[in-house]
Amino acid sequence: MSENWVVVPTCLPVVLRRCPRCAFGRFRANGAFRVNAHHKLLDAWLLALCTRCGDTTKLTVLERVNVRSVRPELLDLLHANDVGLAAELLQDPGVRRRNHIALDWDGAWRLDTGGPDQAHRPHRPDGEAIEVSVGFAARIPVRPVRLIAEGFGLSRAEVERLIAEGNVVSTVRLGGRLCGDFTFMLKR
Numbered sequence: 136m137s138e139n140w141v142v143v144p145t146c147l148p149v150v151l152r153r154c155p156r157c158a159f160g161r162f163r164a165n166g167a168f169r170v171n172a173h174h175k176l177l178d179a180w181l182l183a184l185c186t187r188c189g190d191t192t193k194l195t196v197l198e199r200v201n202v203r204s205v206r207p208e209l210l211d212l213l214h215a216n217d218v219g220l221a222a223e224l225l226q227d228p229g230v231r232r233r234n235h236i237a238l239d240w241d242g243a244w245r246l247d248t249g250g251p252d253q254a255h256r257p258h259r260p261d262g263e264a265i266e267v268s269v270g271f272a273a274r275i276p277v278r279p280v281r282l283i284a285e286g287f288g289l290s291r292a293e294v295e296r297l298i299a300e301g302n303v304v305s306t307v308r309l310g311g312r313l314c315g316d317f318t319f320m321l322k323r
């Protein structure tokens with residue numbers, strides 16, 4: 136028996152950066168960009184608002200880039216304030232490094248276990264092992280223990296016990312955080 140689960144983003148993650156106005160540390164992007172052309176050089180920023188005081192912060196996307204070297208599709212998305220582009224950029228480690236930001240994905244994703252109604256999933260037959268492939272629709276760092284608990288309706292303590300007993304096994308370490316596809320097996 137096998138299942139496919141997917142970690143799906145439900146909204147943009149919170150951007151963690153200190154607000155210079157109110158010293159709070161959480162910003163929300165909504166897909167708004169600012170594009171500035173100076174002669175042949177282009178700057179572009181993703182805008183994010185402080186969740187406390189509403190102040191705007193700018194995350195550098197393009198810096199002094201020759202207009203002709205920018206893909207027209209990218210320019211269109213920037214001008215259209217495309218949320219999908221914002222999501223893609225926030226997932227780019229290079230963008231995060233350049234802007235000295237981290238992300239908080241709490242409450243910004245859900246686990247899709249493929250069932251029509253996850254609350255009423257049929258109980259699997261006793262003793263039958265189940266193999267689960269977990270895919271990530273975005274690079275969202277989550278704890279496998281939490282995913283497994285949520286997917287099977289168990290507590291995290293129960294999942295940790297199953298792992299300790301060798302009844303949940305995987306080729307990856309299940310103790311930390313993962314943001315890439317993995318597979319695990321629940322033996323009983």
Ligand SMILES: [Zn+2]
Binds near residue numbers: 155156158185187190
């Ligand atoms: Zn603020």
